[in-house]
Amino acid sequence: MNVTPPTAPYLRQANQSVDGLMRQVIYALLPGTLVMLWYFGWGIVTNLVMGIGFALLLEASMLRLRAKALSLFLQDYSVVVTAWLLALALPAFAPWWLLLIAMVFAVVIAKHLYGGLGQNPFNPAMVGYAAVLVSFPLEMTRWVAPLDLSFMHISLSESLQAVGATLNQTRWDAITLATPLDTVKTALFSGHTLPLSEAQHLLSAAGLSTEMINLAFLAGGLWLWYRRVISWHIPLALLLALTLSAAVFWLWDAQHYPSPLFHLLSGGTMLTAFFIATDPVSASTTPVGKLLYAAGIGLFTYLIRTWGAYPDAFAFAVIIMNMAVPLLDAYTRPRVYGH
Amino acid sequence: MIKAWQWLQQLIGEHSASFGSIIPPNDHKALSNQQPVRRLRPSAGDELILPLQQHRGDKPKLNVRPGDYVYKGQMLAHADTANSAKNTRCVPLHASTSGTITTIADRPIAHPSGLNDTCVILQADGLDQYGADGLMPALANYTELDSACLRQRIRDAGIVGLGGAVFPAAIKLAVNPQRPVDTLIINGAECEPYITCDDVLMRDKAAEILAGAQIMLHILQADDDPAADSITRRCLLGVEANKPQAISSLRAALAPLDDPRLEVVVVPTQYPAGGEKQLIHALTGKEVPTGGRPADKGIICHNVATARAIYRAVVLGEPLISRYVTLTGAGVAQPGNVDVPLGLRVGALLGATPPDAQLIMGGPMMGLTLHSAQIPVVKATNCILVNPLSAKPAALPCIRCGQCAQHCPAGLLPQQLYWYAQARDFAKAERHALFDCIECGCCAYVCPSHIPLVDYYRFAKAEIQSQRTAKAKAEHARKRHDFHQERLERAQRERTERLAKHKQKAQSHNSGQQQDAIQAALARAKAKKAQQQLQAKASTRNDQEPTA
Ligand code: SF4
Numbered sequence A: 001m002n003v004t005p006p007t008a009p010y011l012r013q014a015n016q017s018v019d020g021l022m023r024q025v026i027y028a029l030l031p032g033t034l035v036m037l038w039y040f041g042w043g044i045v046t047n048l049v050m051g052i053g054f055a056l057l058l059e060a061s062m063l064r065l066r067a068k069a070l071s072l073f074l075q076d077y078s079v080v081v082t083a084w085l086l087a088l089a090l091p092a093f094a095p096w097w098l099l100l101i102a103m104v105f106a107v108v109i110a111k112h113l114y115g116g117l118g119q120n121p122f123n124p125a126m127v128g129y130a131a132v133l134v135s136f137p138l139e140m141t142r143w144v145a146p147l148d149l150s151f152m153h154i155s156l157s158e159s160l161q162a163v164g165a166t167l168n169q170t171r172w173d174a175i176t177l178a179t180p181l182d183t184v185k186t187a188l189f190s191g192h193t194l195p196l197s198e199a200q201h202l203l204s205a206a207g208l209s210t211e212m213i214n215l216a217f218l219a220g221g222l223w224l225w226y227r228r229v230i231s232w233h234i235p236l237a238l239l240l241a242l243t244l245s246a247a248v249f250w251l252w253d254a255q256h257y258p259s260p261l262f263h264l265l266s267g268g269t270m271l272t273a274f275f276i277a278t279d280p281v282s283a284s285t286t287p288v289g290k291l292l293y294a295a296g297i298g299l300f301t302y303l304i305r306t307w308g309a310y311p312d313a314f315a316f317a318v319i320i321m322n323m324a325v326p327l328l329d330a331y332t333r334p335r336v337y338g339h
Numbered sequence B: 001m002i003k004a005w006q007w008l009q010q011l012i013g014e015h016s017a018s019f020g021s022i023i024p025p026n027d028h029k030a031l032s033n034q035q036p037v038r039r040l041r042p043s044a045g046d047e048l049i050l051p052l053q054q055h056r057g058d059k060p061k062l063n064v065r066p067g068d069y070v071y072k073g074q075m076l077a078h079a080d081t082a083n084s085a086k087n088t089r090c091v092p093l094h095a096s097t098s099g100t101i102t103t104i105a106d107r108p109i110a111h112p113s114g115l116n117d118t119c120v121i122l123q124a125d126g127l128d129q130y131g132a133d134g135l136m137p138a139l140a141n142y143t144e145l146d147s148a149c150l151r152q153r154i155r156d157a158g159i160v161g162l163g164g165a166v167f168p169a170a171i172k173l174a175v176n177p178q179r180p181v182d183t184l185i186i187n188g189a190e191c192e193p194y195i196t197c198d199d200v201l202m203r204d205k206a207a208e209i210l211a212g213a214q215i216m217l218h219i220l221q222a223d224d225d226p227a228a229d230s231i232t233r234r235c236l237l238g239v240e241a242n243k244p245q246a247i248s249s250l251r252a253a254l255a256p257l258d259d260p261r262l263e264v265v266v267v268p269t270q271y272p273a274g275g276e277k278q279l280i281h282a283l284t285g286k287e288v289p290t291g292g293r294p295a296d297k298g299i300i301c302h303n304v305a306t307a308r309a310i311y312r313a314v315v316l317g318e319p320l321i322s323r324y325v326t327l328t329g330a331g332v333a334q335p336g337n338v339d340v341p342l343g344l345r346v347g348a349l350l351g352a353t354p355p356d357a358q359l360i361m362g363g364p365m366m367g368l369t370l371h372s373a374q375i376p377v378v379k380a381t382n383c384i385l386v387n388p389l390s391a392k393p394a395a396l397p398c399i400r401c402g403q404c405a406q407h408c409p410a411g412l413l414p415q416q417l418y419w420y421a422q423a424r425d426f427a428k429a430e431r432h433a434l435f436d437c438i439e440c441g442c443c444a445y446v447c448p449s450h451i452p453l454v455d456y457y458r459f460a461k462a463e464i465q466s467q468r469t470a471k472a473k474a475e476h477a478r479k480r481h482d483f484h485q486e487r488l489e490r491a492q493r494e495r496t497e498r499l500a501k502h503k504q505k506a507q508s509h510n511s512g513q514q515q516d517a518i519q520a521a522l523a524r525a526k527a528k529k530a531q532q533q534l535q536a537k538a539s540t541r542n543d544q545e546p547t548a
């Protein structure tokens, strides 16, 4: 047997591997993905299949270009997780070119140009998302209305047509809908009070679907925490910061500012808190650093959601805080024994 | 308020009250701690290999030559007392059985470098007999003796730390009178998976361990100025919770002693609970300052096997010539603990081993791979672990998951250390407290990218050490050069000064006569020069003679 002379420690924790961690993240994404399938049907299937397909191709070609071991790195599943998260964050029925561009930004630019696995300072999925959001704001803000058992309402051929659409083709505007976050923001900007009451919001069709999706991601995230794949620091600090900042304005003027609960269960809150902000590579690694990093994301999310030009704000909030990570890590080093 | 703050810090995971550790799901201890201890004695013809240096410090000086017959317990090499400063870190070596010294030669020893070192080769005669001077006089009345005398005995018996550090025990017991030691810790944690030699020792020899602890307490006490002695001393025996039998046997042995100074304390089962600094923290809540020693905090820490060896050396006069060794792992035919004379080859303990097996001296977290089964059992050998050799999984890049930092008992950031070591940025690695790393392996154990982290730390430490040595050498050479230069200059200066003085003296004392002499000489020279040009030089020298 040709093995290098082994050195201590000879013992390794069983089942502790990068691909193991990534696989668990994928399992934890399943409940939320299933709920999204319920509401968006083929639109999620096309997103996932094409997104992951593109991402794998891009990853393989980048690995080939960089002369890295294909089998070793493709098996780590990290690119699948990136693509999965990005595919879920993009609007359902996203056209193929939108997915491709997003994946190029995520895999090629954000990951491999910075040195590949473990080297990227920015969260790849969020870089991909932000890139297409600023480039194609129209496509990015049009969400197909959620429908119960969507598979029954929109057929595969219809879906493929939508996905194959080029930039200037109109896509079934009839059934697209502003997301609840969008509605609230439009109202805020035009100086109106909230168009619907809090309760109405939570119970409207669009409201209910995002809440369900968020709850499902919350469940998956809690399982990840239970499995110790993620620690509690980032999700808790993020959700707490978002809740507190929402609470301040809501208590001050409930007519114009939605409640903390609305913020917690809207948009990509839970997906970000448990799956995106917790990406170890681009997050802070020290306990206190993690708390500050996540609190920053929560705060920036609230600010951008409320006063920024984009409907949801996680991508920008995460990228901003990614930039602060080296500083956070340097200033929050834990105390060494005996120092 | 402070409590709340500490609690908050602990909650956040800021290492203040709790440092990291790991809890392997299976400690594999039941594999070897169920069987009674087997006592191995060399039979006639067995070859014992006794490395001269089995401790941290200096090599002892040989007393024997090839062909000599030695008795069991006879001193083969003595601590060099001629140079007392060097002598402090030296302990003697004894024959572990009776027989003939066949040769003294370099043989492979258990060392990461895989290098050979000087060994005394002793062929056993099978009698295993003590000679007239084999045993040292028993000091059963040790309470009447002073600490220096007892420490001398402990050194003479060749006792070193048997937990693996092999530091001469007598030195650890010599305490700075300015900082008396109030807490003696006896380490029975034995936290590394697979190893059980201390566990069974505590079960079988609890009374001897406690007696050893009492001797050490006496040594610490006797060091004091009796008038100033107001400290109450205590001895804490720290045992991990996964050794209920050892705990109960220690407690049973403790009861009849009626010694309130001694206490058995159960510590939580986790690795590395038995690390010296970790155990001190668990038992006293104190931290050994970085770069310092436990004694700075009024604590010293000895292993249970060391305590027992001290008892046997003092009360029975027996030198350290055997120890308990755990034989364990999937590749061992007869796992269990053995009482082995030092110097027996590892291969002789194991019998047949599977061809693909990996021999490890020590445990699975910190042990050393043996390159040959010919390597002997030494004072540091607590365990021989034989497991099938398995290829290490390929390492991926660090994904900054922070698992390593979460489990590091020293509170370090292993991922940063790895980064700096890999980039050869040793200055940064040192600033991130590289030298506080105890090489416990927790970080590599949990790393999902399978990075052999500890290898990088060992590499970085070795590089820094060799850089330091090189720097010290260069500094030394520079100083010598400067000194040499200065000496030359001084000699030159002195000579010129002396010359000047002489000149002055000569001129001031008899300037008149001299002047005439010079005039005369000059005249002579002129005449000579005129006669013969070639002799000009010689004549000049003649001229100068009176002045020089
Ligand atoms: S455990 Fe391994 S992968 Fe994770 S941060 Fe530490 S070195 Fe990097």
Ligand code: SF4
Residues within 6 Å of the ligand: B404, B407, B408, B409, B410, B411, B412, B414, B436, B437, B438, B439, B440, B441, B442, B443, B444, B453, B454, B457
């Ligand atoms: S080997 Fe060093 S860095 Fe790794 S966990 Fe142990 S003390 Fe920490």
